[in-house]
Amino acid sequence: MSLQTLTYLVVGASFVLYIGIAIWAKARSTGEFYVAGKGVHPVANGMATAADWMSAASFISMAGLIAFKGYDASVYLMGWTGGYVLLAMLLAPYLRKFGKYTVPEFIGDRYYSRTARIVAVICLIVASITYVIGQMKGIGVAFGRFLEVDFHTGVVVGMAIVFVYAVLGGMKGITYTQIAQYVVLIFAYTVPAIFISLQLTGNPLPQLGLGSTMNGSETHLLTKLNHVLVDLGFASYTAEKGGMLNMFLLTLSLMIGTAGLPHVIIRFFTVPRVRDARVSAGWSLVFIAILYTTAPAVGAMAIYNFIKTIQTGPVGAPTANLEFDQRPQWFKNWEKTGLLKFEDKNGDGRIQYYNDKNQSYAEAASAFGWKGNEMVKVDRDIMVLANPEIAKLPDWVIALVAAGGIAAALSTAAGLLLAIASAISHDLLKGVFMPKISEKNELMAGRIAMAGAILVAGYLGMNPPGFAAQVVALAFGLAASSLFPVLLLGIFSKRVNRMGAISGMLSGLTVTLVYIFIYKGWLFLPGTNNLPNTAEYWLFGIQPEAFGAVGALVNIVVAWTVSRMTEAPPEHIQDIVEHVRIPRAAGETGAS
Amino acid sequence: MSKENASAYWAANLRLLVGCLVVWFIVSYGFGIILAAPLNHIHLGGYPLGFWFAQQGSIYTFVILIFFYAWRMNKLDRHYDVHED
Numbered sequence: 001m002s003l004q005t006l007t008y009l010v011v012g013a014s015f016v017l018y019i020g021i022a023i024w025a026k027a028r029s030t031g032e033f034y035v036a037g038k039g040v041h042p043v044a045n046g047m048a049t050a051a052d053w054m055s056a057a058s059f060i061s062m063a064g065l066i067a068f069k070g071y072d073a074s075v076y077l078m079g080w081t082g083g084y085v086l087l088a089m090l091l092a093p094y095l096r097k098f099g100k101y102t103v104p105e106f107i108g109d110r111y112y113s114r115t116a117r118i119v120a121v122i123c124l125i126v127a128s129i130t131y132v133i134g135q136m137k138g139i140g141v142a143f144g145r146f147l148e149v150d151f152h153t154g155v156v157v158g159m160a161i162v163f164v165y166a167v168l169g170g171m172k173g174i175t176y177t178q179i180a181q182y183v184v185l186i187f188a189y190t191v192p193a194i195f196i197s198l199q200l201t202g203n204p205l206p207q208l209g210l211g212s213t214m215n216g217s218e219t220h221l222l223t224k225l226n227h228v229l230v231d232l233g234f235a236s237y238t239a240e241k242g243g244m245l246n247m248f249l250l251t252l253s254l255m256i257g258t259a260g261l262p263h264v265i266i267r268f269f270t271v272p273r274v275r276d277a278r279v280s281a282g283w284s285l286v287f288i289a290i291l292y293t294t295a296p297a298v299g300a301m302a303i304y305n306f307i308k309t310i311q312t313g314p315v316g317a318p319t320a321n322l323e324f325d326q327r328p329q330w331f332k333n334w335e336k337t338g339l340l341k342f343e344d345k346n347g348d349g350r351i352q353y354y355n356d357k358n359q360s361y362a363e364a365a366s367a368f369g370w371k372g373n374e375m376v377k378v379d380r381d382i383m384v385l386a387n388p389e390i391a392k393l394p395d396w397v398i399a400l401v402a403a404g405g406i407a408a409a410l411s412t413a414a415g416l417l418l419a420i421a422s423a424i425s426h427d428l429l430k431g432v433f434m435p436k437i438s439e440k441n442e443l444m445a446g447r448i449a450m451a452g453a454i455l456v457a458g459y460l461g462m463n464p465p466g467f468a469a470q471v472v473a474l475a476f477g478l479a480a481s482s483l484f485p486v487l488l489l490g491i492f493s494k495r496v497n498r499m500g501a502i503s504g505m506l507s508g509l510t511v512t513l514v515y516i517f518i519y520k521g522w523l524f525l526p527g528t529n530n531l532p533n534t535a536e537y538w539l540f541g542i543q544p545e546a547f548g549a550v551g552a553l554v555n556i557v558v559a560w561t562v563s564r565m566t567e568a569p570p571e572h573i574q575d576i577v578e579h580v581r582i583p584r585a586a587g588e589t590g591a592s
Numbered sequence: 593m594s595k596e597n598a599s600a601y602w603a604a605n606l607r608l609l610v611g612c613l614v615v616w617f618i619v620s621y622g623f624g625i626i627l628a629a630p631l632n633h634i635h636l637g638g639y640p641l642g643f644w645f646a647q648q649g650s651i652y653t654f655v656i657l658i659f660f661y662a663w664r665m666n667k668l669d670r671h672y673d674v675h676e677d
Binding site for chain 1: 598601602609610612613616617620621624625626628629632636637638639640641644646647648650651653654657658659660662663666669674675676677
């Protein structure tokens, strides 16, 4: 059977599974639609949250980033996992105790203000839409690559699939399809990693393989990789290169952003009890950690294999570089996509891949007769997808990886769309504009809102306002600087009031948006940036992606100061705060 | 539940929380970023230690921290008689 047919079969079978589950778990009430009836087991919820949270960026892009940045990519590993510690201890149990359906609903009630609720809806929609655009783009790329249709058709197919299971199933359907998607994506991620770890180090666990010695040698894999990179003029893999301040702030932004993203927070509304919310965050992180501790091995082994394919012997020896005509099949496959590109600069028919931006290395390189790096394009995003081919794994593994990548993008898109739909139908319609709407009509409005959001996301996914990474960075910065601080203060301070929360959200959001737009262009339109996006122009050298942490600080300081200058929240609001802090408050179950 | 009991429960929760967040900060920002370079002179198998904390150790610690917190909170809930069920 050809790889193409096999891919169709595996991806098709996974869709049948997802849609079947959506029909089986169709939501019949608003409670089921928004929070799956609050009856999801914490381990099941952990698995669904993991699939919800791990997007195309985690599955496809992250290992590629690690491969090319080495130690510096640790910000993504720590940032995207450390946020769960904040979630489990600072937000999830209390928001679960509060017991409503959406994040803006909590903000509106805690800050006794419809304005606060509307501002929260705006923050939520801006953050979620920007994030979902990236997912739609990922879906388009994945479909386009493996089903050999063009990118736009890929997006449309993805929209149709999301429409069926998210609109029909609501949170209940999404929860159970996400469990299936988690199984598909984690299997697809770890199987190739295990094979590659065995090939290189003989250790079946990639987490241990990365710290092991190479097969038939006493040298450790990481030591060897450092030598291989330094020999070619690159920086050492395990050393820091990007600067400590930005690493610190970017990690912090990603952590706070993770804890502030509404589609993740609402997953903790679906479990039965407060203590389930605490432990469910732990299970989420267990399932996420399986992928996140494998990714460093995938990244390091991929770059090692890649360089070894090209640099076959000692650096500088005339025959130690791969002849272009002898390149392996996977090389040819990826050349067709334009993501891998070779240019024979010195005309010797062999490939030289080295760091030609390293001035002190240039002399040595020209002595070898090298006239510049000849791998003029090596796209970071191909590493995970190309990995099974590089390691010569069987076709079914390659087909599985395709299904896994698509599952990662679809599950995150569905979770985000649900957060958007509930903000519109529950917070705007029922909460503000049409309080008398019936449950049936609210459900209908939720489905229509979701369908509308799919259309907008699909359109923007085809015409993205910037690279996926820019869009994702904005989503994190926005969630970090707008929603997380007021949620945190709403639980841990009785003194922060309505005025404080509204001014905090608006100032955090504005400062972050303006900072990003100054360097990346207003609404990401090319050429509209006021300053070049380079380190010498950044405020205190802080890169735009890392600014969410500063925005969050601004939010907290403003909210606190404004609250201090205005009247304390009314008595019954302070009681609400007391109430969310205690799993079973007085009188609730008859006991005291 | 009395007011004193409620604030004692909350104070105990905050103490636990601060303790956990200190560990959270030390393994990631402390060992993984600020002290990574000096720690890299020590090796854990083939891993330089700072690099290991940044790409493996901090994640394992996060998982353990959450379960530890959940376990301690369940005990606190029972001790102050605010547990569910």
